[in-house]
Amino acid sequence: MSFLSTRRTGRRAARRFTGRDLAVIGVLLGIPVLLDVAVVWGPTLASVVLSFTGWDGIGDIKWVGTQNYENLFTNYPQFWPAARHNLLWLAFLGLVAAPFGLLLAVLIDRGVRFSRFYQSTLYMPVVLSLAVVGFIAQLVFSRDQGALNAVLGDTDSPTDWLGDPDLNIWMVLLAAAWRHTGYVMILYLAGLKAVDPSLKEAAAIDGAGEAQTFFRVVLPTLRPVNVIVGVITVIESLRAFDIVYAVNHGRNGLELLSVLVTDNIIGEASRIGFGSAIAVVLLVVSLGFVATYLVQELRGEKNR
Amino acid sequence: MTVQAAPARPVAPPAPPVPAARRRIRPGRIGVHAFLMAVSLAFLAPLLLAVYASLRPYDETSEHGYFSLPRHLSLDYYRQAFSDSGMTKYFVNTMIIAVPGVLVTLFLASFVAFALARLRMRGGLVLLMFFTAGNLLPQQVIVTPLYVVFNRIPLPYWMSDSMTMYDSYWAVVVVQIGFQLGFCVFVLANFMRTLPQEILEAAIVDGAGVWTQYWRITLPLCRPALAALGTLQFTWMYNDFLWALVFISDGDKLPITSALNNLRGQFFTDYNLLAAGSVIVALPTLVVFLLLQRHFIAGLTLGASKG
Numbered sequence: 001m002s003f004l005s006t007r008r009t010g011r012r013a014a015r016r017f018t019g020r021d022l023a024v025i026g027v028l029l030g031i032p033v034l035l036d037v038a039v040v041w042g043p044t045l046a047s048v049v050l051s052f053t054g055w056d057g058i059g060d061i062k063w064v065g066t067q068n069y070e071n072l073f074t075n076y077p078q079f080w081p082a083a084r085h086n087l088l089w090l091a092f093l094g095l096v097a098a099p100f101g102l103l104l105a106v107l108i109d110r111g112v113r114f115s116r117f118y119q120s121t122l123y124m125p126v127v128l129s130l131a132v133v134g135f136i137a138q139l140v141f142s143r144d145q146g147a148l149n150a151v152l153g154d155t156d157s158p159t160d161w162l163g164d165p166d167l168n169i170w171m172v173l174l175a176a177a178w179r180h181t182g183y184v185m186i187l188y189l190a191g192l193k194a195v196d197p198s199l200k201e202a203a204a205i206d207g208a209g210e211a212q213t214f215f216r217v218v219l220p221t222l223r224p225v226n227v228i229v230g231v232i233t234v235i236e237s238l239r240a241f242d243i244v245y246a247v248n249h250g251r252n253g254l255e256l257l258s259v260l261v262t263d264n265i266i267g268e269a270s271r272i273g274f275g276s277a278i279a280v281v282l283l284v285v286s287l288g289f290v291a292t293y294l295v296q297e298l299r300g301e302k303n304r
Numbered sequence: 305m306t307v308q309a310a311p312a313r314p315v316a317p318p319a320p321p322v323p324a325a326r327r328r329i330r331p332g333r334i335g336v337h338a339f340l341m342a343v344s345l346a347f348l349a350p351l352l353l354a355v356y357a358s359l360r361p362y363d364e365t366s367e368h369g370y371f372s373l374p375r376h377l378s379l380d381y382y383r384q385a386f387s388d389s390g391m392t393k394y395f396v397n398t399m400i401i402a403v404p405g406v407l408v409t410l411f412l413a414s415f416v417a418f419a420l421a422r423l424r425m426r427g428g429l430v431l432l433m434f435f436t437a438g439n440l441l442p443q444q445v446i447v448t449p450l451y452v453v454f455n456r457i458p459l460p461y462w463m464s465d466s467m468t469m470y471d472s473y474w475a476v477v478v479v480q481i482g483f484q485l486g487f488c489v490f491v492l493a494n495f496m497r498t499l500p501q502e503i504l505e506a507a508i509v510d511g512a513g514v515w516t517q518y519w520r521i522t523l524p525l526c527r528p529a530l531a532a533l534g535t536l537q538f539t540w541m542y543n544d545f546l547w548a549l550v551f552i553s554d555g556d557k558l559p560i561t562s563a564l565n566n567l568r569g570q571f572f573t574d575y576n577l578l579a580a581g582s583v584i585v586a587l588p589t590l591v592v593f594l595l596l597q598r599h600f601i602a603g604l605t606l607g608a609s610k611g
Contacts (some may be wrong), residue, residue: 021514025423028415032433032485035412039450039482040438046449057452104343107336114337120597121344124351127593129543129561129601130584135352135582139357139575145365147353150372176346183604190605231440238442242545246565261444265451266550276448283445290440294433 044283051276058270068277079278082255085169089176089256090237098229101184106183106214109192119189123182130179134246135228137175138162165253172243172254180236184229190227192218227296234289238282257282336471350584358382358580365576368493381580389567391584398559400473405480405512406534413488413533414526418518420489421496422504432493439486445547450479451550466554475551476559477531480541488533491606495529496522528599529606535596536603539589560585 003023018027054064072079104122108115125133140147141161149158162168195218204215219226241258244250250259264275359377378560411512416435420428457469464472499522507521523530548562555566566582567574593600 020515023421024515024518028398028412029419030490032412033414033434035437035482036438036485039479040441040446040486041434043446043449043453044441047445050448053569072501094446094518104340107340112333112335112336112340114340114432118340118344120594122347124593125347127539127543127589129545129589131543131545131561131564132586135564136354139353139579140350142575145575147349178350182347185606186601190601219403227607235440235442239444245545246513258442259348260446261447262546262550265448272448272452279442279445279448282442286440286445290437293440295436296430298433 047279047283050273051280053273054274056270057265057272064273068274072281073269073273076258078255078260082257082260083281085255086237086240086257088169089240090234092173093180093237094230094233097180098184098233100177100232101181101229102188104181105185105192109189111293114121119186123186125179126182126186127275128179130176130218130242131246132241133179137171137243138247141171168253169249172247175238175243175293176240180233182300183232187225187229187232188222191222195221203230230291231289235286238286308492343473354579354582354586357576358583360576362574362576381577382584385567385575385580386585389563389581390556391563391581393556394558394560394563397473397557397563398542398561401480401483401559403478405477405484405541406537409481409484409488410530410534413485413521414492415518416485416489416532417492417496418522420493422501422517424542432489435486435489437486439483439490443483446483447550450475450562456598467496470551471553471557473552473557476547479547479551480544484537484540489544491533491603492526495526495606499525519579528602531596532599532603532606535592535599539592539600542589 050061051068052063052065054062054067104118108118112118128136138146143149143158143160143163146161148161152159159167161171199217199221200213203217208216239258240256241250241262244254244256244259245262248254250256250263261275261278261282264271264278315519356374358381359379360374361376361378361380365372366377416431419425420432425431454470454475455468458467459469459472459474461467461571464474466472469475503525504517504521507517542559543561544559546563548559549565552558552562555563558566564578564581564585567578
């Protein structure tokens, strides 16, 4: 009954917008939509279009078809290492940092003492700018003065953690994980607090061990959080830029797709078309994940 | 089901499960504490190291390393950062970008969220997806066309001394707002759905227009969500590094996070100065976090756990 009546008032209200109401809606909905088109979706489309041109930003826009992509895949030596580093970034955050964050959340959620202290400390790196994380990483990993080498006491042939192109990506990943773990932890903590305790009790009564209860009962109820964590992890790994840029502008073993885009447009060469092609590669990968996420959301909305 | 369970919950669980859990965990509890303490210290260590390094002269750390005992401790680097490198100016620049950025974002996003959650419009879901998906794209996808376009938009001198949108605060502010709208719309729409519809209906019966329903009735109820989002958004805009790096070329206009890069010399980097700079940049966000921790975490989890 009450459901029906709210439906009806809602509909009547919708029909009863006055001219002033329509003006308010038009302006206040129009501005954000236009802004989003101008700043996000328009440029996204433009990137796709520009990626098929050989434009340098000044002269005429020349149509070159898929030539940028062919160049990108076949004779741009930085591309594949950069793509590999982005994948590695995703794997490291997804398989190491995120599970570690979950583990910390589970431990803290058991109601140990000082849990607020642990929670605040572990979360603190998240409020730092990624650029600051990059600079702090240099203090820890620098070859001659860094804290790590001082702790290792290796003074004769110190390891150049950030200079060695085989090693530095791992060090940067550690720095990225430092920040990502806390983020994931706080999301899972909120999720775990919302889990109905009677579920766990029921599982315990049925004779399930702690590990079994967690993996079979608790984790499945955390599905919405898992989805969010997954999305954040993917987005963070595709966006990764600040840390490597702060360390060495993304060179010498720290190439990332985002760095290549930035280099191609604000560098001296100003190869807008080519830079856009790299951006489109990023776009295609991220759209795959974004679409999956939105489909999930849509389902949730319909069940609401 | 859930309705039946709800009234019982506040009475029963808070007391019994804790002792039960404690008793069960007891043997491993010390281990858990040791582990959490070790991880916490490991997480704190880099920050403490940065503070420690910033207090010591370069000669000393270059000779003995960062991990040595201090011989001189001073705030010289902080003085240098503020006097020679003009950190104050960069702080002001950040405020010029972040304060209008946060306010306008919250205002626009809250109306869109209100329209989506409360005004049963057709295509609401599409609009929600339009905004949310926009926030999830990597910044590099949109940076190139924006860079080109901003270079071509002329602005009068009183708005930008570069006479174009490029190299002006306007570019950064507009992009920040446009890019962050999606997240705020998503969070606020979820929050507004949890508000009781009856209050709004009463207002409609009294003849309140859309603006009154939004500004007088819905927004005051959203204060907790707005506080949480405001805290979070301010930190994000403050921490942003890329937009200013790409859209501003005049070093004097850089916000503080991007300006940090300038403390690095062309040929020689004084890492202790860089440490002081990092601490200066990090300090406001850490203070905001410690003071408004509740809001901060609420902002993130509101987005994650639907209201």
